[in-house]
Amino acid sequence: MTKLNISQLTKVYPGASFKAVDNLNLEIESGGLHALLGPSGCGKTTTMKMIAGLLKPTSGDIAFNDQSVMATPAEKRGAVMVFQNYLLFPYMSIGENVGFGLKMRGVDKATIKKKVAEMLELVQLPGVEERRPKQLSGGQQQRIALARALIVEPNVLLLDEPLSNLDAHLRDEMRELIRKIQSDTKVTMVFVTHDQEEAVILADKIALMFDGVLQQNDTPDKFYEEPVSEQVARFFGGQNFLAGKLENGRFQSDIGEFHAEKGVVEQGQAVLSIRPESIEMGVDAENDNVVEGRILSHVYMGTHTRYKVMVKDHEFQVVTDPQAIRKFNDGDAVNLRFGPEQIWVLR
Numbered sequence: 001m002t003k004l005n006i007s008q009l010t011k012v013y014p015g016a017s018f019k020a021v022d023n024l025n026l027e028i029e030s031g032g033l034h035a036l037l038g039p040s041g042c043g044k045t046t047t048m049k050m051i052a053g054l055l056k057p058t059s060g061d062i063a064f065n066d067q068s069v070m071a072t073p074a075e076k077r078g079a080v081m082v083f084q085n086y087l088l089f090p091y092m093s094i095g096e097n098v099g100f101g102l103k104m105r106g107v108d109k110a111t112i113k114k115k116v117a118e119m120l121e122l123v124q125l126p127g128v129e130e131r132r133p134k135q136l137s138g139g140q141q142q143r144i145a146l147a148r149a150l151i152v153e154p155n156v157l158l159l160d161e162p163l164s165n166l167d168a169h170l171r172d173e174m175r176e177l178i179r180k181i182q183s184d185t186k187v188t189m190v191f192v193t194h195d196q197e198e199a200v201i202l203a204d205k206i207a208l209m210f211d212g213v214l215q216q217n218d219t220p221d222k223f224y225e226e227p228v229s230e231q232v233a234r235f236f237g238g239q240n241f242l243a244g245k246l247e248n249g250r251f252q253s254d255i256g257e258f259h260a261e262k263g264v265v266e267q268g269q270a271v272l273s274i275r276p277e278s279i280e281m282g283v284d285a286e287n288d289n290v291v292e293g294r295i296l297s298h299v300y301m302g303t304h305t306r307y308k309v310m311v312k313d314h315e316f317q318v319v320t321d322p323q324a325i326r327k328f329n330d331g332d333a334v335n336l337r338f339g340p341e342q343i344w345v346l347r
């Protein structure tokens with residue numbers, strides 16, 4: 001069981017004018033599955049390589065179980081990285097590929113053979129020892145890459161977008177396999193992805209990075225319920241944002257004033273956010289937190305109806321029950337209520 005502590009970790013590539021990773025502070029729990037999420041180029045692979053010991057940080061520290069590993073070479077860290085493009089040795093058999101790490105450690109042939117068979121069992125590809133990588137599908141090769149990493153019994157498994165080359169069906173299968181391996185082996189996993197849905201499905205915790213900077217490190221639900229910024233909320237599909245100013249629990253904007261109770265900003269410049277399904281449509285004007293708008297368009301989705309409503313020059317997405325189409329038509333004037341307990345104020 002290994003816990004990771006990353007402190008003030010920074011990487012500037014030689015000759016680069018920007019920080020690929022910028023003052024990253026992150027704790028990765030022992031035996032957990034932590035996703036490192038963010039758009040292309042945000043520093044995910046760079047972070048993973050530094051954890052694995054394959055890339056020297058410009059500054060900062062990485063500790064495994066509270067012991068700094070900065071002076072520990074890659075092969076002694078007990079961390080194994082599986083790369084984006086799974087790099088099997090093409091001229092070796094699958095058995096040789098999977099057993100490679102043990103051979104390098106001088107383990108005897110009989111033990112390697114037994115362990116290889118076990119690993120192939122674990123990744124649900126038993127008996128393929130004699131085949132060559134090119135005789136396997138992409139998804140199967142990816143599983144072999146996993147088996148090759150796991151055979152050395154790492155304390156930390158670093159998976160860099162292991163599913164990005166697979167089709168949707170295989171991705172589902174691999175997700176299940178990754179979860180199973182984690183619960184069987186209790187290895188601490190860091191999993192890189194740029195797909196927010198994948199991170200949510202797989203991870204216990206998600207660290208979201210933009211441009212080398214950690215934005216939020218939280219359980220998946222918090223990215224929907226309590227995002228720290230508009231940028232984070234948008235990455236997770238958030239749609240309704242309104243810029244303004246928060247003063248003593250009143251959010252002031254050019255469409256009106258709202259009583260707001262929850263969020264990450266206490267005072268000053270802020271952004272109001274509210275989920276489409278949390279907006280109440282067609283309420284009496286006497287209520288608090290109500291603004292008048294006009295329905296621009298709607299789409300009936302069977303399970304719900306989705307409206308676009310203009311309030312002055314701001315467009316809001318509103319999700320209602322499907323029957324709302326009997327009450328509300330395009331062009332209607334309609335009151336929207338942003339309940340104080342439904343508003344989340346962010347940066």
Ligand SMILES: Nc1ncnc2c1ncn2[C@@H]1O[C@H](COP(=O)(O)OP(=O)(O)OP(=O)(O)O)[C@@H](O)[C@H]1O
Nearest residue numbers: 013014016020039040041042043044045046047194
């Ligand atoms: N060897 C290198 N030399 C110089 N710059 C690099 C090097 N490797 C990566 N970078 C730059 O550092 C930044 C972070 O790259 P990194 O590979 O960590 O991104 P990533 O989040 O893994 O992206 P992707 O999702 O595309 O794999 C990018 O701007 C990239 O161009």
Ligand SMILES: [Mg+2]
Nearest residue numbers: 044045046084
């Ligand atoms: Mg990458």
